[in-house]
Amino acid sequence: MGIDSLIGGTIWDEYSDKVTQLMANPKNMGEITEEQAAAMGAKLIVADFGAESCGDAVRLYWAVTPNDDIIVESKFKSFGCGTAIASSDTMAELCKGKSVDEAVKITNIDVEKAMRDTPDKPAVPPQKMHCSVMAYDVIKKAAAQYKGVDAASFEAEIIVCECARISLSTLREVIRINELTTIEQITDYTKAGAFCKSCIRPGGHEAKDIYLVDLLAEYEKEKLALIADAGDSVSFAQMTIVQRIKAVDKVIDENIRQMLIMDGGNMEILDIKENGSNFDIYIRYLGACSGCASSSTGTLYAIEATLKERLDENIRVIPL
DSSP states (O other): OOOOOOSTTGGGGGSOHHHHHHHHSOSSBSOOOHHHHHHTTOEEEEEEEEOTTTOOEEEEEEEEETTTTEEEEEEEEEESOHHHHHHHHHHHHHHTTOBHHHHHTOOHHHHHHHTOSSTTSOSSOGGGTHHHHHHHHHHHHHHHHHHTSOGGGGOOSOEEETTTTEEHHHHHHHHHHHTOOSHHHHHHHHOTTSSSOTTTSTTSSSOOSSOHHHHHHHHHHHHHHHHHHHTTTSOGGGSOHHHHHHHHHHHHHHHTHHHHHHTTEEEEEEEEEEETTEEEEEEEEEEGGGGOGGGGTHHHHHHHHHHHHHTOTTEEEEEO
16 A cells, blocks of 8 residues: 555654554545536546655546636545655645635645644654645646646745745745854754755755755855955954955055056055054065156055055055
């Protein structure tokens, strides 16, 4: 019957009683024929979905009354493990009596929660959460077929964690607002990564375009960029040595360097040292500037005056 294999018998403790009962005695397994649907004054919809990650597949049958789009009967056939059977059976039950638009809003979390014995204990082990995702996906297939649209039209956002149905935009927002830095924190806040764990990093049972580790790395880069940009808003005296060198280079690039290059020369920043209340900036002239008479007079004065005006009046420029 395809019931999940056991490890030392103890894995049964991770399944709810509802799940184990539905594995052996599903209520909605079977099919709806054209004749049966017609007798109900309904249109027959048959949708298939297969999960490449585990090889399971499910076929969903709907009898939908065209005048009000209500799913008057729902059945399924499942080709896979016991958890897939239980999830598909629960999914079919949840569809009954709902409109097609209402059924599309049924998520894999709704399916999993409906199989729980108690509200606070998951119905299946984390690695089996993908079975309820399969049930969710076949609903979209059936609804798309009934409405004559693409199933992708029901998915408005990129989903990073399929198990918890957590979108990319939600994860980015939660990470930034709460300044999260670890996978554990993301899971605590959103439940992403709490189940099959394929969304955490490459190597899981299902390949992803983006993983939770990618989002953490993305946020870290943004923080570093903000720190670097902050150098533009703090005083020269408050900057780190790296920020000071970058700030001096920026002023030179914007105001001095092009004139030096036009005369066949250039310059580079060697070091910046604090000397009492002064900031001594050591530079080296390059090209034609290194032998120019004005490098120690007019040119030097222009460089120093510009840096004093733009950065700090206590700057002194010292050519080496």
